[in-house]
Amino acid sequence: MTIAVLFFISSVCASDFVKIYLDNGLEAVKTAIEQKLTSKDFWLEELKDQNVSLGYYKDEVIIVVTNKTKKILKVYSYNKGKVEEKFEQKDVITGLMGDKQKEGDLKTPVGFYELGKKFNPGDPYYGPFAFATTYPNLLDKVQGKTGGGIWIHGYPLDGTRIDEYKTRGCIALLNKNLDSFAAIVKDKKVYVLTEEKDKVYGKKDEIASLLASLFEWKDAWTINDIKTYLNFYDEKEFKRFDKTSFSQFAVMKKNIFSKNEKKDIKFSDISISPYPNLEGKIMYRISFYEDYYTKNYQFKGNKVLYVRLDKEGKMKILAEQ
Template sequence: MSHLTPWTKRIICLVILLCLATAATPRLFEFNDNTFSLTPEITGTAKTGNNETRILAAIDDIRSGNMADARATVDALLDEQPNYRLAQLLRADLYAMRAMPLETIGGGVASAPGDALDDLRKEALVRIAHRNEDQATANKLPANIVVFAPNQKYAILVDASTSRLYVFANENGKPKRIKDHYVVVGKLGVDKKFEGDQRSPLGVYFVTSHLTRPQLDKTYGALADLYGVGAWPISYPNELDRSQKRTGYGIWLHGSPAATYARAPQASNGCVVLTNEEMLKVSSYLQPGNTPVIVAPQVEWLSESEWLQRQTAALALLSEWKSKWESLDANTYLNFYGAEFRSAEGQTLDAWRNQKTTVNTGKTWTKIQLSDISIFAAGENSTQLVTTFKQDYRSNNLENQMRKRLYWQRSEQGWKIIWEGAAAI
């Protein structure tokens, strides 16, 4: 080809290249050639139910190797709740598991911050633990709800150990479980003692009011989003908290920020937080000024016969206290009071004893009636009782009516009153 001109050589090379390209092109698009066929992904069936039921079903499917259904369920959840971080984590894991097996939840996003992964794993674990526990406690009653007052339609019970909120209805005086939800408590857990300790309080409280989202927007501006659909303040610090010098304020039941479907089990500054959807459901059972909110370190579950025994014993205790007061026998009456007792006015046990002994010297008879009684239990293993009632007191030289509250503490010496006074709410 030495006699050919440079342009002729270029044209011949171009023709050869075009011929080769033409021959190769059909090979790339021969779909019937097994060398280039792709295996289609199996289409799964999404589980139905509420969001928690579905997230747990997805975890079950992953554990059992049913990845197609797990993917379908997670995808459906995220279509509805795109900010559901636990579902986002499972989706990342499902993609990662196409290439390699994973040993733990979140193994597919190893580059994510460790704290964030730990929080999501904790959320998954407490949801799983609740499901397992729920099967064992479904037919049991909570020791924390002892006696409903007649006008109390519902009670809220928070189990801090399982991040669970229960709604109980007053069914002819007996607590009937009607709803339960995953909740978030304080970043540093429970047993609040002072302002800013990032703990949720333990005890018996009452819903005091309802702060709507428009009210929150007006008061807090952009920060109102922290409370989601609204807030329902509770009565922390209660009478006993104040007598024990516990501080803090602004403890609410409230919803979640718009960008976050659910948070870690311990992520609030002390409030009890639900998803917005579930907060709205719970709100229909809240009566400001009336609905108790009991926050327990761990709920004690009882059989019906055990629960009835507890109720009978608590009512008998209150009745015996009233009877000894009516008897004008100061010594036996004062045996109901503990060494750490404080009255609403701040009196110690010695000051209380002196006052009652002096008052009784001027009495010839006393008659006391108690009505609208409620009794709720708090503390580890239900070691605190909170009794509230309308008291109608009559004697030969005095008559008065009040709504009273007694806080009792169980000790080696039995049940002792540690605070007495007018009920704040």
């Protein structure tokens, strides 16, 4: 976010800022910057030299990509718009094909998750150590998916033959590779992207549209424009973290917006990740830090949106927390 604002400031003559300030005051300068952030063209310029194939991130992250059909796991680093491959294993073992729906179906979920720290699984069936993913995530939960314990782990230490070994939905690496994997992800922010068949790519045009939409959504929220605000939600599929439906959510928001409270809302630390799915939708996960202030309510914390892009390239929110 800071980089984007600095880019905008550097692209506008100082005299333009002075004129805006003299004519309308400091608040008008802030408004001019925020309006620029709702421009897709602005974000396309911001992204032009960045590799966003695995997403857009403020800080350095590690992304673990597994393709269930090809049985390949790769590990990439992302830092300041540059992507570098760090690790690869072929013939990894995953669970059954298809997206995970319920506990015990033995499927590896298709989606985007965070990876926890190394731990001892306490059972030689899972190898020397393991890493837990955050399945089920928010989108999984509001869609009614169940189960858990989806790990990246090693091969069994109890003599089970590799050609007979099956996982219960986890991703298994050769034990000789597990140490290399652990060294790469140690003390890093790590995401796990699991594909079924087709490789999932982030695209600059899509991410620029999402960034512009995100700030349009924020602006509508700030000025209590309920019609524009609700238009960013998928009326049929949206559910909030507490499984509130769109119609229930809309009534609640209309009541809040009708108070016409003055709001100050800031977004920072924005990350946008492509989200694999089996429905052929263009989906992304958006996370950011929100600083929200009104006279009667304040919030500071992380927010997560799961969204799709519609045919016009506009953001439609599927789940929110």
